[in-house]
Amino acid sequence: MNNELKPEFLAEYYEKKFPMDYFMSFIGLSNFSNREFGFVVGKDAFVRNISFQNTDQLREYMINNAVKHAYVGAIYDTSPSRESPIQKIEWKGREFIFDIDIDEYDLVRKCGCKGDQYCKECWSLVQDAAIFIDETMKDDFGFKDVIWIFSGRRGVHGWVMDKITQDFNQAQRVAILNYLTFIHDEKRTQSIEEIPNEAKPLRNRIYSLVAKSFLEKSTPEQLKELGISLNKAKEIIQNVQLSKQFNHTQYNIIIPNDTLVRRKLSDEFILRRYPRIDRKVTMDTRRVSRMPYSVHGKTGQIAIVIKDIRNFYPDSAPTIWESLM
Numbered sequence: 001m002n003n004e005l006k007p008e009f010l011a012e013y014y015e016k017k018f019p020m021d022y023f024m025s026f027i028g029l030s031n032f033s034n035r036e037f038g039f040v041v042g043k044d045a046f047v048r049n050i051s052f053q054n055t056d057q058l059r060e061y062m063i064n065n066a067v068k069h070a071y072v073g074a075i076y077d078t079s080p081s082r083e084s085p086i087q088k089i090e091w092k093g094r095e096f097i098f099d100i101d102i103d104e105y106d107l108v109r110k111c112g113c114k115g116d117q118y119c120k121e122c123w124s125l126v127q128d129a130a131i132f133i134d135e136t137m138k139d140d141f142g143f144k145d146v147i148w149i150f151s152g153r154r155g156v157h158g159w160v161m162d163k164i165t166q167d168f169n170q171a172q173r174v175a176i177l178n179y180l181t182f183i184h185d186e187k188r189t190q191s192i193e194e195i196p197n198e199a200k201p202l203r204n205r206i207y208s209l210v211a212k213s214f215l216e217k218s219t220p221e222q223l224k225e226l227g228i229s230l231n232k233a234k235e236i237i238q239n240v241q242l243s244k245q246f247n248h249t250q251y252n253i254i255i256p257n258d259t260l261v262r263r264k265l266s267d268e269f270i271l272r273r274y275p276r277i278d279r280k281v282t283m284d285t286r287r288v289s290r291m292p293y294s295v296h297g298k299t300g301q302i303a304i305v306i307k308d309i310r311n312f313y314p315d316s317a318p319t320i321w322e323s324l325m
Contacts, residue, residue, distance in 0.1 A: 005300050007066035009320055014062040017323045019293050020055050026147075026159065026292055027072060031092065036073035036080040038288040040297055041065040048288060049086060051079040068297030071288035075166075086286055096165035096173065097289050099281035100129045101155035108272045116154045123313060128213050129275035130156055130309045132205065136180060140201050148306040150317050152296025156306065157281075157289060173283045181277065206274070207248040214269035215240040226268060227261040295320050 027035065037058070038048035048071070052058040062070060073086070074094035080086050102118050102125070111121040118126075130148055137143045137160055145161035168176075179199060215223075215236060223233035239254050240246060255262060281287055290296075290303050300319045306312045 003300065003319075003321055005068070005295075005297060005320070009324060010066040010068065010295060010297075011063045012324055013295055013320050014059060014067065018059070018062070020059055023291060023293055024055060026161075027095070031075045033079050034076050034092070036076065036086055036288065038071040038073060039065065039067045040069035041067055044068070048073070049080045049082060049084075051081060053079075068295070070291040070294035072291050073288040074286055091285055093166040094285050094287070095289070096160040096162075096168055097281060097287075098133055098158035098160075099151075099155065099278040099289075100126050100133075100158075100275065101151070101278060102126055103154060104276040104278065118154065118314065120313065124213070124217070125273060126156055127309055127312070128209065128273055129277070130158060132209050132275050133158055133180065133277070134309070135205060135209070136202065139205075140179070141176065148309050148312075149290075149292050150301070150304050150306055150312070150314065151290060152294075152301045152303045152317070153299050154314075156309070159292075170283055170285050173285070177277065177279055177282055180275070181279070204248050206270070207251045208246050210273050211251055211269050212240055212243075212246040214273045223265075226264045227258070228256060228265075232256060 024032075032055070033051060033053050035051060036048060037050045037052070038046065039050070039062075040046050042065075050061075052061065061067075073080075075092040076086060077090040077092055078084055080089065102113075102122060103115050105122065105125050106114055109122045109125075111119050113119055113122050134146050134148070137146050137158075143160050143162045143165065147159045147161055149157045149159065151157055179202065218233075218237060220230050220233035220237060223236065224230050228236065236254050239250075243250060255265065281289065292303055292305060294303050295301075296303060300321060301314070301317045302320065302323060304317050
């Protein structure tokens, strides 16, 4: 099959293969007619302030317009339209979503990949970030259901499915973001020791996930550059790689008790492996997000639900061409 994303392929996918019922399990039928949608159609025109009375109308629109990118937005007090744009109607709710893109790590990737490029080495940054956020949402905030979705191109989206989160206003979303991003500046210059006691679970998670991943993936030579002797570096890496569980206590045991070394090491693993979250996606209550199981118009890949983020690699996601075979 010719891997050109022709309009007829897009129309056929949305007519025959798009799992509408499964998609609706994410957003629910309640207030569906007051839900905003957005699409990239035709010669890459982005249109929004669109709503539908039922799912048949939604599917018909996606077929007739051979939609290249499909997005779902918030719920309003009336149906969004050209006559009633979202800026003029009252917001009622939106899913609580995290967005992690591989290009956010361009500053620290050492593998040579840039932008939308990825390899097994740098894709682990996205995996680590998703696992970190997933555990934080469940363990620190008590949410029960977090689903990860492949964006179709260069990242993943985490949907917190607990219904209470849909009503979170911008201030509440920012508060959770701020908890996750005590270390928030682009250069990640804030030390782990500066995280307050109120965020002790987060601090411990940084050791058990971020520090562990950094140390087990480092070479002795890389640790030597931080002031650790070569023999000690080899010992540290071996201990971490052999440990099934790792926490701040083990970290304190195996890392040299040298304030300067510890600060350099902390700065390095926070800079290179701490989650880099697109804050606007999470905090903007009127944002639209890619529809699960829609087609990415540039890659042809399907925005599938990820069953196991630890073992997911983008190349394994199905394409529209494979779906239509």
